[in-house]
Amino acid sequence: MSGPQTTPDQSGQVSDAVTGNWVDTYAPDWTRPYLRLSRADRPIGTWLLYLPCVWGTLLAMFFTGEMRVFDLWIIIGCGIGAFLMRGAGCTWNDITDRDFDGSVARTASRPIPSDQVTVKKALLWAVVQSLLAFLILITFPLQAIVLGIVALVPVAFYPFAKRFTWWPQVFLGIAFNWGALLAWTAHTGTLQWPAVALYLAGLSWTLFYDTIYAHQDVEDDALIGIKSTARLFGDQTPKYLAWFLVITVALMGYAIVLAAPRGEIFALLVALAGPWAMGWHMVWQLRRLKLDDGDLLVALFRSNRNAGLLPVLFFAIALLV
Known part of the structure; x- marks a missing residue:
């Protein structure tokens, strides 16, 4: 592979890091390369991994009609686990992509291609994060x-998907929404159809937001042979995003209907307002979308934290009415 197309920041800051993030501002110097590997300076990925966990927990509580102290630990534990496993997954991704990242403008400043961290140290860091998440x-x-252990398979496999399929975002969705299955099962003790429908809704949502994100790199990806739904869809992307929007809302609504206790019509309607509101947020993103505006693409991608929080709000209200 050719060398990086941009000169990395001498401070080590990654080019697409959040301005004024805590890693580059407050973290001790020796920790910064490792925290950058974990994307701690770009927290949106942790949110996108965590939110399906919260959906699964709240929907399971709606299904059983039970709210226990342990459910609070499920939500907190999944939050810590999402931070750690997102970090481990991103570290693994950077290890496997190290020969590509140096040739892409947006990723050339990452810790491995910019020589802030060696591959051996990065691998050790991935193992440490994984072990902490296992605790x-x-x-x-x-x-x-058991579900949590099985989740390691798509996490390990995802970085290689973009080398052989135009749909690597599907593999990302498989990994990123696993928490919906895990959290549901942690509450109920068994995996059931509402959780599966919720999981598939999350997968469709991932196709929506990560296709937007991938449009930043279509030119560089074409040069080095990396595949993505952004390259596959091209100028037809808005049409496909609209379908992902509809599928996300429909599947989440179906999950809610499957989980709703009989006779609780008002609570059901409140819960259904979650995917409805989320769908309108996704419509807002589509209306603003400009495929050639990199800054806007990043902003829309990051706005999916708020989109995913809307079902959390309505699920929580439905539990209380």
């Missing part, structure tokens, strides 16, 4: 632990 996982019921 969280083993506090959950056995069925959830």
Whole structure:
């Protein structure tokens, strides 16, 4: 591969880091390369991994009609686990992509291609994060632990998907929404159809937001042979995003209907307002979308934190009415 197309920041800051982030502002110097590997300076990925966990927990509580102290730990534990596993997954991704990242303008400043961290140290860091996440996982019921271990398969496999398929975002969705299955199972003790429908809704949502994100790199990806839905769809992207929007809302609504207790019509309607509101947020993103505006693409991608928080709000209200 050719060398980087941009000169990395001498401070080591990654080019697409959030302005004024805590890593580059407050973290000790020696920790910064490792925290950058974990994308701690770009927290949106942790949110996108975590939100399906919260959906799964709240929808499971809606299904059983039970709210226990342990459910609070599921939500907190999944938050810590999402931070750690997102960090481990991103570190693994950077290890496997190290020969590509140096040739892409947006990724040339990452810690491995910019020589802030060696591959061996990065691999050790991925193992440390994974082990810490495992300590969280083993506090959950056995069925959830098994699901958590199985989740390592798509996490390990995802970085290679863009080398052989135009749909790597599907593999990202498989990995990123696993928390919906795990959190549901941690509460109920078994995996059931509402959780599966919720999981598939999250997968469709991932196709929506990560296709937007991938449009930043279509030119560089074409030069080095990396595949993505952004390259596959091209100028037809808005049409496909509209379909992902509809599928996301429909599947989440179906999950809610499957989970709703009989006779709780008002609570059901409140819960259904979650995917409805989320769908309108996605419509707002589509209306603003400009495929050639990199800054806007990043802003829209990051706005999906707010989109994903809308079902959390309405699910929580539905539990209280």
